[in-house]
Amino acid sequence: MSQDALAALSAPRSSGKAELVVWQEDGTFNAATDFENGIASLYGGRLALSRYVDLDGRQAAVVDVDAPGGRRISRLVAAAPRGLLLHAEFDVPRSAAGGYLPHWDTVLASWQWL
Numbered sequence: 001m002s003q004d005a006l007a008a009l010s011a012p013r014s015s016g017k018a019e020l021v022v023w024q025e026d027g028t029f030n031a032a033t034d035f036e037n038g039i040a041s042l043y044g045g046r047l048a049l050s051r052y053v054d055l056d057g058r059q060a061a062v063v064d065v066d067a068p069g070g071r072r073i074s075r076l077v078a079a080a081p082r083g084l085l086l087h088a089e090f091d092v093p094r095s096a097a098g099g100y101l102p103h104w105d106t107v108l109a110s111w112q113w114l
Contacts, residue, residue, distance in 0.1 A: 016070070016093035018100055024086050029059055029079035036063050039075050043067040056111045060086075064101075072097035074104055081113055 003025040010019045040047040045067035053060050060078035067073050072094040080086040092100040 013093075013096070015096040018093075019091045020088065021091075022086070022088045024080060024084045026083070027085040028083065029061075029077060029085060035077070036061075039063045039077075040065045043073055045071075045073070048072065053108055055108060056113050058113070060108075062108065066094060067091075070094045072101070074101060076108070 003023060005021075005023045007020070007022040009021075010017055036047055036050040040063070043065045045065040047063065048066045049064040051062050053062055055076075055078045058079045058081075060076060063075045063077075065073045065075065070093060072092055074090040074092075076086070076088040076090075078086040078088075090100070090104050
């Protein structure tokens with residue numbers, strides 16, 4: 001399986017750093033699988049929320065996990081053009097997640113594939 005990093009951003013804040021990592025890999029998106037609990041397990045945390053979204057005409061899922069260390073991780077898995085899977089991980093302090101996650105939702109709602 002081929003994997004390519006696309007972006008990594010980190011922003012230190014008084015409540016702790018916020019990080020966004022984006023990568024793509026070969027594969028297809030299958031909404032019928034129960035991968036939400038697998039993602040929570042991957043981070044050693046508890047599933048907080050999962051939802052399916054339309055990402056500029058492409059099927060996607062967003063899984064929010066309450067992870068160890070007081071972190072909230074919002075993981076995006078999307079069917080990208082050209083038969084690829086797009087992944088994004090938005091990792092923020094759980095205590096400040098209410099301030100960060102609406103911005104993440106805005107990014108997802110205004111997404112455009114290039």
